[in-house]
Amino acid sequence: GAVVSQHPSWVICKSGTSVKIECRSLDFQATTMFWYRQFPKQSLMLMATSNEGSKATYEQGVEKDKFLINHASLTLSTLTVTSAHPEDSSFYICSARDLGDLTYNEQFFGPGTRLTVL
């Protein structure tokens, strides 16, 4: 149980185009999902918290107009990188919390999406 999927697993795009990444909780419901970015040999940095049915909460320094987040259902959150540039190339990872987890602590991570912008 507690499986999170991401699609696509990797994507290569041209500079200036937009890319959408999907994060799905497959066997549980998640009112909250998180989006992280990880550059090579670095740690995971939280970009934003995605809340079902409401606007996402962005961390300081993350441009909300560039990284659009939509959490339309209890099992799906999407991250759209708009007008992507080479500096946006990174490993994007989502995580989700199980609504039914009474401890409400553990986050389940997706497999990540490798974005390369040419």
Next chain:
Amino acid sequence: GENVEQHPSTLSVQEGDSAVIKCTYSDSASNYFPWYKQELGKRPQLIIDIRSNVGEKKDQRIAVTLNKTAKHFSLHITETQPEDSAVYFCAASIRAAGNKLTFGGGTRVLVKP
């Protein structure tokens, strides 16, 4: 906001020896401390976690200790094996702050056969 420091950044041990990674956190309201193992290009995998009402937790060769007063927690891996080679991350979260995870900088562990 929360800040998590992790040491060392790299750790090389001989197979069979123990490995210890230490983390400190800044916000005394943090109440959940997970440890993750990440292999290259893969998702972080939870290997053990501890909550603020517990001082120590063990799972086979892995143990975590928490000192709330000093605001630090440590990961101990005993009888290391080559498959333990990976990057390990500590993290801390505060339930009142939406359980957002703040990660340490990571420790690259190499277990030499």
